[in-house]
Amino acid sequence: MSKQDKPIGKIAPYTHAAAGWGALRHVAQGMLRERVPPAGIGALLAQNQPDGFDCPGCAWPDRAHASTFEFCENGAKAVAAEATSRRVTAAFFAAPDHTVTELLRQSDHELEHHGRLTQPMVYDPASDRYVPVSWDDAFALVARELHALDDPDQAAFYTSGRASNEAAFLYQLFARAYGTNNFPDCSNMCHEATSRGLPPVVGAGKGTVTLDDFEHADAILIFGQNPATNHPRMLGELRACAKRGATIVSINPLRERGLERFADPQAMGEMLTGGSTHIATLFIQPRLGGDLALLKGVAKRLLEMDDAAALEGAHRLLDLDFIAAHTAFFDAFAADLRGEAWDVLVAEAGVPYAQIAQLAGIYARSERVIATWGMGITQHKHAVATIQMLSNLMLMRGNIGRPGAGLCPVRGHSNVQGDRTVGIEEQPTAAFLDRLRRVYGFEPPRHHGHDVVATIAAMEQGKVKVFIGLGGNFAVATPDTPRTFAALRSCALTVQIITKLNRSALVHGRAALILPTLGRTEIDLQQGVAQGVTVEDSMSMVHVSYGRNAPASPELLSEVAIVSRMAEATLGAGEGQGRDGLPWPAWRGDYALIRDEIEKVFDDFHDYNQRIAVPGGFHLTVAPRHRTWHTASGKAQFAVHAVPRDTPISRARQQHGERLLVMMTTRSHDQYNTTIYALDDRYRGVFGMRRVIFIHADDIAMLGMRAGDWVDVKSVWDDGVERRADGFMLVAYDIPRGCVAAYYPETNALVPLASVADGAGTPTSKSIPVLLFPGRMPEGGGR
Secondary structure: OOOOHHHOOOOOOOOOEEHHHHHHHHHHHHHHOOOOOOOHHHHHHOOOOOOOOOOOOOOOOOOOOOOOOOHHHHHHHHHHHOOOOOEHHHHHOOOOOOHHHHHOOOHHHHHHOOOOOOOOOEOOOOOOOOEOHHHHHHHHHHHHHHHOOOOOHHEEEEEEOOHHHHHHHHHHHHHHOOOOOOOHHHHHOOOOHHHHHHHHHHHOOOOOOHHHOOOOEEEEEEEOHHHHHOOHHHHHHHHHHHHHHOEEEOOOOOOOOOHHHHEOOOHHHHHHHOOOEEEOEEOOOOOOOOOOHHHHHHHHHHHHHHHHHHHHHOOOOOOOHHHHEEOOHHHHHHHHHOOOOOHHHHHHOOOOOOHHHHHHHHHHHHEEEEEEEEEHHOOOHHHHHHHHHHHHHHOOOOOOOOOOHHHHHHEEEEHHHHHHHHHOOOOOOEEEEHHHHHHHHHOOOOOOOOHHHHHHHHHHHOOOOOOOOOOOHHHHHHOOOHHHHHHOOOOOEEEEEEEEOOOOOOOOOOEEEEEEOOOOOOOOEEOOOOEEEEOOOOOOOOEOOOOOOOOOOOOOOHHHHHHHHHHHHHOOOOOOOOOOOOOOHHHHHHHHHHHHHHHHHHHHOOOOHHHHOOOEEEOOHHHHHOOOHHHHHHHOEOOOOOOOOOOOHHHHHHHHHOOEEEEEEEEOOOOOOOOOOOEEEEHHHOOOOEEEEEEEEHHHHHHOOOOOOOEEEEEEEOOOOOOOOOOOOEEEOOOOEEEEEOOOOOOOHHHHOOEEEEOOEEEEEOOOOEEEEOOOOOOOOOO
């Protein structure tokens, strides 16, 4: 390998604790890299404070919004990204090498670092460039294209989890008044299996715990989650739990550094002495897709232990009183457990029986248990069944609806849960639609709309012709990248409401708009009054957020203003009721009026404006937390699920043998969703590069290769379409044999559009059957 052919980055084991001085150093580097002015740096101290702004990153809750230092490394990166002094102006798009075709050649990392968009732009096909457009003309174009459709269902309204409750509520009201329930949103790609899996068994699609429960838990089981990268502030809670003696177990194919040792930047003692806290006491590494079998095995072992206790007249391990009073279908579930073969469970889990028994023992000894999970659980074909099996396990010992115990799905983007709560839902209930009709005087559409995967298919088929994205980066967040790109390009109009240039603005329809919006960190003045917006975190706390920074450009509009002006241009405006008479101008002038409207539609938001005035906001009712079960039986329901053995992966393995590997996509430490802040993943020992594949050393040998070799990747699917991603370096890593991991969005092209979670439609990005072939280093050295 010649000098110019060497990778730009390097692989070097990381031996330090997570966070600590390394986190503070990377925060400072991020601020310098983005050329953040002093005012933007100072704004960090207002993050997650009662009179400040909510973190624009993850949805982990804040400890009463009262800490003097309540931000994490990735939250600081998100603030730096918004507060950057870099600007994407009309002059940027006019530069000789900035046609859309030329910009598409840049990486996602390069696009991110051009900076903040400053004015609305429209695509000019003659020059292949974005050119300035007035806001009035932009909204007129949206209205004209929507009016030209033959059917409202030919439009799709995508929502990112960064949209506020106020913007999301107006967005769904606009689209439903227009006539469609086509609401693809980011939750379709992450926790949809949670939202669809939990309601039938416990009656609500949300978590049942609050932060206070972590103070009382005896054990915390963390499934398919990497808090150090995805929810760093969660590590502060886990550190406190570990210090008081709670047992923490990590169940994840990757043994993540952040769950081994953590140095809290807010703990002066640890920072000054170089100390750290051990977090997890046990690491269990199931093979990809093995969580359902693992959970069923733990439940089976718990039942066996309880049967033995009953025979001996000893203390029972099951909460029989809870099961009798609060659950249904336990006998059928227990019979299924007794009939399941241990060899099947062990083989499918990829975990030795001894470890399954060890986990069951920890669970049995712990009086109060919290189970948390992330996308390592939800992005599989059998994700709904897995989540319901986890619910089964928690119900067996009454660990739902009591202090210190419960279900804790940890969402990604800061308001992905809130958007769903206020109506971003392609499968709305009849009760919700009835309430909209009573409050607003129009008949909303009753049929279900498209989720993300269905929207892509509908665009391909010419059934969706207008795509409007309220935030996010749809083109690269979604699966089957070439198909998604082609689908977007087939649209008559694509609209991106964004803060920074991303690939979705460049993969556009015949007509296209970039509508730049204020960020969460920026002051939102309407009629001379600073407006606050509200969000709902992963634990159903709703609180208000006020920006602190000056807007990046005087031409920016808020999300609320953009949505309301699109609606006004399309539907008209007035003071009366009916789809053509909704008072859009009044709503965008005073966000408190929008919250009054939300209160009219959703009973749980009563006294909305008064309750968000309290520091920390208020908690939305989650019925199972109070042992109220809104299910078909009126009780929590045990669900019976067989461990599937005839799957696309098992069929592919029968065809290809041990060379068939299962890939999971994951994010690096220097990224948040599709936003690439920098090129390091320091906890995994990757620096200055992204095109890597984490693989067991024995699998490297099985392939006849060596660590550091370059490979091309092809997914195995039965539709005859070749899906490939070329030029990845093999990195030996602690991951189960037969499993590999790589970063998204680089590997999203390998996820077949048809490969989704049963009953949820979530892309199976954590279980992709793949083959590796000898390849070569790509241009750019693996960046």
